[in-house]
Amino acid sequence: MIQFLSRRIIYSIVVLLLASIVAFVGTRIAFDPTARLAQVRDKQVRERERERLGLDKPVAVQYAKWVGNFARGDMGTSEVTRQPVSTMLASGLGYTMQLMLWAVILSIIAAIAIGVYSAVRQYSAGDYIFTTISFIGISIPPFWFAFIAIQFFVFQLMAWLNLSQPIFYFVGLHSTGGSGFNIDYLQHLFLPVLVLTVQNIAGWSRYQRASMLDTLNSDYIRTARAKGVPRRQVIMRHALRNALIPVVTVMALDIGLLFGGLVITEQIFSIPGMGRIFVQAITNGDAAVLTSWTVVAAFFVLLFNLIADLAYGWLDPRVRVA
Amino acid sequence: MSTDSREGAQPLEGLGLVGGSPSMPIGAELGIGALDGPKPRSQWQLFRSRFLKHRLAVFSLVLLILLIFACFAANLVAPFPANQQDLAVGAVGPNAHHWLGTDELGRDMLSEILYAGRTSLRIGLTVAFLSTLLGTVVGAISGYFGKWADQGLMRLTDLFLVIPQLVVLAIAIQGFGSTQVVIALSLAALFWMGEARVVRGQVLALREREFVEAARSIGASPMRVVFRHIIPNCLGPILVGATLGVAGAILTESALSYLGFGVQLPATSWGNLLSSARGYVGTPQAYLIYFPGLMILITVLAVNFLGDGLRDALDPYGSNG
Numbered sequence: 001m002i003q004f005l006s007r008r009i010i011y012s013i014v015v016l017l018l019a020s021i022v023a024f025v026g027t028r029i030a031f032d033p034t035a036r037l038a039q040v041r042d043k044q045v046r047e048r049e050r051e052r053l054g055l056d057k058p059v060a061v062q063y064a065k066w067v068g069n070f071a072r073g074d075m076g077t078s079e080v081t082r083q084p085v086s087t088m089l090a091s092g093l094g095y096t097m098q099l100m101l102w103a104v105i106l107s108i109i110a111a112i113a114i115g116v117y118s119a120v121r122q123y124s125a126g127d128y129i130f131t132t133i134s135f136i137g138i139s140i141p142p143f144w145f146a147f148i149a150i151q152f153f154v155f156q157l158m159a160w161l162n163l164s165q166p167i168f169y170f171v172g173l174h175s176t177g178g179s180g181f182n183i184d185y186l187q188h189l190f191l192p193v194l195v196l197t198v199q200n201i202a203g204w205s206r207y208q209r210a211s212m213l214d215t216l217n218s219d220y221i222r223t224a225r226a227k228g229v230p231r232r233q234v235i236m237r238h239a240l241r242n243a244l245i246p247v248v249t250v251m252a253l254d255i256g257l258l259f260g261g262l263v264i265t266e267q268i269f270s271i272p273g274m275g276r277i278f279v280q281a282i283t284n285g286d287a288a289v290l291t292s293w294t295v296v297a298a299f300f301v302l303l304f305n306l307i308a309d310l311a312y313g314w315l316d317p318r319v320r321v322a
Numbered sequence: 323m324s325t326d327s328r329e330g331a332q333p334l335e336g337l338g339l340v341g342g343s344p345s346m347p348i349g350a351e352l353g354i355g356a357l358d359g360p361k362p363r364s365q366w367q368l369f370r371s372r373f374l375k376h377r378l379a380v381f382s383l384v385l386l387i388l389l390i391f392a393c394f395a396a397n398l399v400a401p402f403p404a405n406q407q408d409l410a411v412g413a414v415g416p417n418a419h420h421w422l423g424t425d426e427l428g429r430d431m432l433s434e435i436l437y438a439g440r441t442s443l444r445i446g447l448t449v450a451f452l453s454t455l456l457g458t459v460v461g462a463i464s465g466y467f468g469k470w471a472d473q474g475l476m477r478l479t480d481l482f483l484v485i486p487q488l489v490v491l492a493i494a495i496q497g498f499g500s501t502q503v504v505i506a507l508s509l510a511a512l513f514w515m516g517e518a519r520v521v522r523g524q525v526l527a528l529r530e531r532e533f534v535e536a537a538r539s540i541g542a543s544p545m546r547v548v549f550r551h552i553i554p555n556c557l558g559p560i561l562v563g564a565t566l567g568v569a570g571a572i573l574t575e576s577a578l579s580y581l582g583f584g585v586q587l588p589a590t591s592w593g594n595l596l597s598s599a600r601g602y603v604g605t606p607q608a609y610l611i612y613f614p615g616l617m618i619l620i621t622v623l624a625v626n627f628l629g630d631g632l633r634d635a636l637d638p639y640g641s642n643g
Contacts, residue, residue: 015477019484026490030497139622141573143580144596144615147603151611155604260486264577279581282492290493298484 023294031287075292095273103196115208137202192269212243256304372635379631382624393439400433438590450567452510457517465525517563524556558636565629
């Protein structure tokens with residue numbers, strides 16, 4: 001296990017380094033931090049700025065310097081906001097982690113519940129309804145769903161119930177000046193979390209259903225039933241635990257990818273997290289932020305890939321030996 | 323045994339996708355067809371009867387064909403010319419004259435949606451074609467040649483999977499300009515990884531089969547073995563992957579439009595129609611948001627159902643339906 005784990009970690013570090021090279025070179029090609037000086041009459045100004053930023057050196061040298069600083073926690077300074085990139089990303093991560101945490105908890109519970117129900121009651125009316133909903137959930141454009149959800153849960157609900165204040169809000173995570181875990185927080189949290197979870201609930205519940213069906217049709221389940229184990233116990237203890245193994249892997253992989261989905265959600269709901277930072281950086285051509293942002297995002301994907309591998313080994317002892 | 327390997331060699335020949343010798347019922351040359359028993363059916367017949375049983379997939383296929391026709395023949399089908407404004411009308415909800423209502427400049431939404439559909443569908447289909455081609459080639463080389471080619475290409479695939487797609491797209495489009503060609507090419511460059519993994523898995527399994535050994539033993543070049551003997555046998559998963567590509571590309575283009583990196587005005591796509599209507603959430607003109615999104619939803623849903631139907635119909639272990 002330890003050998004397996006260390007090999008995976010080394011491999012992840014190599015991929016992360018490669019990803020950082022791609023991110024670094026990509027942003028250097030796409031963005032020129034001195035572009036805003038192109039109109040300055042004195043050519044020397046731009047030359048001096050390039051020298052100050054070290055852009056006159058070969059890309060390999062620039063990268064080596066950047067990666068060295070990055071490893072020591074120094075992500076450089078944004079040319080646009082004049083703030084250290086690490087401070088910006090840290091404050092963004094705080095918001096993003098809140099969203100991710102709630103979205104992940106909610107979608108895991110909902111997906112497993114729906115998947116188990118659909119498998120146990122295969123071909124029932126409920127199964128068909130959940131199947132249809134999950135197909136729609138996979139096919140719906142996330143930001144359109146966000147618009148529809150805002151339209152319905154904020155405006156229509158107000159109109160129907162004759163309220164002067166909406167029940168759910170769609171700007172930020174707190175009303176102005178508010179903080180902490182309270183009703184106001186939940187009122188703000190509901191819509192962005194809903195938007196973030198739809199695709200995962202839809203996708204994961206399908207996996208859970210398929211994997212549960214496989215398990216329920218296996219011999220040991222029939223044996224357990226024949227021995228007289230109560231149905232409920234067969235489903236919850238014998239079948240579900242085994243059926244979860246492949247699903248957990250898929251979940252871990254998808255959680256890493258949630259980082260991309262956050263970009264749209266945070267933009268719509270004006271939450272100043274990582275996604276918002278990314279959109280601002282790209283509109284402002286903030287190369288320093290973009291490079292580090294991409295590496296942080298890649299780090300999370302790799303981290304959850306690693307967790308998926310570990311979870312697999314932990315849940316299924318047969319894998320550990322190999 | 324001999325029928326077995328023949329089946330393995332060219333099962334999809336009858337699909338008309340492979341070309342080559344005219345389709346012949348399996349075992350016909352052995353005279354099996356003349357024996358008593360159920361009438362032998364070609365792969366194409368099997369596929370067709372299985373696919374037709376999948377009602378939802380057939381319905382989706384018809385819907386998609388109609389949709390593609392309506393969009394690309396928009397000059398003939400659409401009730402109003404593209405971009406025709408009527409400022410006196412302004413924004414009115416759906417009515418008998420304008421089925422889906424009009425926007426703030428009095429443009430007919432139904433016509434606008436049909437014209438915009440051209441861009442969305444064109445991007446979806448182009449991306450699916452290019453990414454499928456790229457994924458198939460990478461997967462086939464990786465699976466067939468193994469060793470360092472496999473190592474290198476799969477590490478490359480991992481690398482592409484690790485960086486969030488939206489990031490690469492936004493950077494590429496910001497850097498190279500948001501023309502439709504750049505959008506389609508960058509989407510294609512990011513959608514091939516799933517296909518490559520699937521094809522690699524298939525090729526790994528197929529290259530050990532007898533018919534591949536037979537082809538190699540009579541001196542077929544690696545290229546010929548891969549593209550004439552192995553790839554035709556993975557057409558099922560490849561086609562299913564292509565449908566997923568269409569769906570993914572249309573969805574991602576709309577997300578890019580929302581962020582402002584998608585198709586730029588005056589060209590329209592469903593994504594940027596939706597994006598330019600975003601200010602109407604919570605106003606009486608909310609219908610301007612409903613319809614473009616609904617078109618994306620319907621198209622992607624139909625493509626996904628079609629993919630599901632194809633997967634079932636092409637599954638060699640499925641029922642004989």
